[in-house]
Amino acid sequence: MRHRIDVLITRYCLRARSLPSSCLLSLLSTTLPVSRIKVHLEKNPLFMALPSPAPSSDTRLKTFFRQYRERQVTSLVTSTTQVLLRACRPALVVDPILYVPATRAERSLLVRWRLGWLPGKPEDCPCGRDRRSRRHFLECDLIPSFLWSDLPRCPPGSYPIDFALSSLPLGRSACCPPWWSSLLLMLWYIQRLCRPDRYYPIDSSPGALWYSRSARRSD
Structure with missing residues (x-):
């Protein structure tokens, strides 16, 4: 569930960056003293892990999301001391x-x-x-x-x-x-x-x- 939230936030931030400058959201983010997008949302670990430049197509973006999640799962399984997590398959597949x-x-x-x-x-x-x-x-x-x-x-x-x-x-x-x-x-x-x-x-x-x-x- 945490990963799904990160994906939604990342997609939102990418979409917000691609909006025209005349859009209301773009105007608010540049005129308000504190922008929630920059202060909170863009500090999301998944968004910060995006390569530069960001993937240009939705297919490449999905591939990046999956690879990021696989790295997170591998790191969790290998570093945790919880018996049940260590017993799980190291791959993102249906058991x-x-x-x-x-x-x-x-x-x-x-x-x-x-x-x-x-x-x-x-x-x-x-x-x-x-x-x-x-x-x-x-x-x-x-x-x-x-x-x-x-x-x-x-x-x-x-x-x-x-x-x-x-x-x-x-x-x-x-x-x-x-x-x-x-x-x-x-x-x-x-x-x-x-x-x-x-x-x-x-x-x-x-x-x-x-x-x-x-x-x-x-x-």
Whole structure:
């Protein structure tokens, strides 16, 4: 939302600069002792970052806006200490968890993990060894260890589930990765540990919807 506000302010300032001198806004900005455009609006960081001369077409201006936003996102992700932000994809794309073939229950698990609703509050884990946390799940006895091995190998400093989600292929026609069912089963175990008072039936074939569609495309 902040970026959209900056874009609107920048467009307004560029438009104000291109108005004829006989326009009322131009006359007011030059005659009034304090011009809001010069004092406040033109101090906008996006406007101040414009090259000189400014992009001459709307297409080039949109390209500049996107490149500026990409640099801002990259800087934020690499410099922040917030776990959820660091786990996000470093590119400005729609996260595949929102459109890959999945059941409502499977997509709910994916979205809740991305939003940090899983694991939630650090309460005692049913295993009795520690409190529920992302770190504890890596060694929790109630999560089958082979599931961690099935996930794609992540670089140092990355969390296996976050890296797997960021490794999902882009595009609605992309094929299902081989570790898809292990990822969903892992999240199901975590959900059961976080809400031990509720019953969550296990799917006999997690990820089957995406697997079946990928198989039909390959035939």
